[in-house]
Structures are given as structure tokens and as C-alpha cells.
Amino acid sequence: MALSEKDKMLSGYPYRPGDPQLQAEMAAAKVWMVRYNAALAEAPDVRRALLRERLGAVGDGTVIRPPFHCDYGSHIHLGTGVFLNYNCVILDVAEVHIGDGTQIGPAVQIYAADHPRDPQARAQGLELARPVRIGRNVWIGGGAILLPGVSIGDDAVVGAGSVVTRDVAAGATVVGNPARVVPPRD
Numbered sequence: 548m549a550l551s552e553k554d555k556m557l558s559g560y561p562y563r564p565g566d567p568q569l570q571a572e573m574a575a576a577k578v579w580m581v582r583y584n585a586a587l588a589e590a591p592d593v594r595r596a597l598l599r600e601r602l603g604a605v606g607d608g609t610v611i612r613p614p615f616h617c618d619y620g621s622h623i624h625l626g627t628g629v630f631l632n633y634n635c636v637i638l639d640v641a642e643v644h645i646g647d648g649t650q651i652g653p654a655v656q657i658y659a660a661d662h663p664r665d666p667q668a669r670a671q672g673l674e675l676a677r678p679v680r681i682g683r684n685v686w687i688g689g690g691a692i693l694l695p696g697v698s699i700g701d702d703a704v705v706g707a708g709s710v711v712t713r714d715v716a717a718g719a720t721v722v723g724n725p726a727r728v729v730p731p732r733d
Contacts, residue, residue, distance in 0.1 A: 562673065562675075573618060618637075626645060661695040685701070685705070
């Protein structure tokens with residue numbers, strides 16, 4: 548039995564993003580984003596109800612300040628008390644999990660979307676997806692970028708403007724481009 552393009556996408560195989568099913572799901576996410584981003588002045592409970600309409604999981608007390616942008620929404624799983632500040636982007640072509648109590652600064656970008664390194668595969672329009680996992684009680688500073696496939700351990704800190712290209716250990720602090728571990732500060 549042949550895999551659908553969505554199944555390929557979620558399994559990490561090269562897939563065709565122009566597939567009608569994927570395009571329809573992205574179109575539905577765009578309609579939802581217009582509604583959600585227009586709800587900036589609404590109470591947090593109203594916005595949380597909107598989040599639960601589209602996202603894969605939304606824990607109690609979770610807040611995303613609009614504007615917010617994603618590809619599908621349904622592949623995003625947020626724990627309890629997660630906070631995303633203004634202008635966050637999550638390209639959720641694979642699962643993106645964010646643990647309880649994690650705080651994410653403004654303009655952070657989380658990319659599960661990837662592209663083949665082979666130029667012929669790229670020329671054929673193929674794309675890849677690699678999940679991103681962020682642990683509990685993580686702090687990600689404004690403007691940081693998380694690349695496809697990275698995992699960030701519990702209690703880690705990602706400095707503002709950092710580009711995370713590889714996994715971050717639990718409790719580590721990383722800064723820079725590419726992000727590198729720095730000694731703990733008291």
C-alpha cells in the first residue's frame with residue numbers, strides 16, 4: 548500500500564507539498580489564523596478555545612499572543628502553562644512538542660520543515676519534515692531560530708537571536724549563531 552503525501556511528510560520521507568490534501572489542510576489553517584490573529588483583544592480563555600480548535604494539544608494556562616503563524620497547526624502540541632510571545636512562527640510539517648512551563652520570546656521561529664540536500668530532489672519539488680521537541684521549563688529568547696530535527700532538554704535556555712542547529716542538553720544555556728553552550732551564570 549502506497550503512503551499518502553501526508554503520511555510521507557509525517558514519517559520523515561520526501562513528500563510533495565503541492566498534494567491536494569496537504570494544500571486543503573494548509574488552506575484551512577490560513578482561515579483559522581485569520582480568526583485567531585484577529586482575536587488579539589479577546590480574553591485569554593477565548594483565544595485558548597480558538598487554539599484548541601486547530602492545534603494538536605493545548606494545555607491549561609497556555610497563551611499564544613497574536614500574531615501567530617503556522618503551516619497546519621494540528622501537528623503542534625503545547626503543554627500546560629506554555630507562553631509564546633508576539634510574532635512566533637512554527638512550520639509544523641512534522642510534530643512540534645513544547646513542554647509544560649516553557650516560555651518563548653517574540654519573533655521566535657521553529658522549523659520542522661526541511662529540504663533535501665540533493666539539488667535534483669529539490670528541483671523535483673520534494674520537501675522533508677523533521678520533528679522538533681522542546682522540553683519543560685525552557686526559556687527561548689526573542690528572535691531565536693530552531694532548525695528542523697532539534698531537541699531542547701528540560702530547563703535549558705536559548706539566548707535571544709540564537710540559531711539552534713543541534714540538540715541542546717537539559718539545563719544547558721546556548722547562545723549565538725550557531726548556538727553554542729556557555730558556562731552557567733549565577
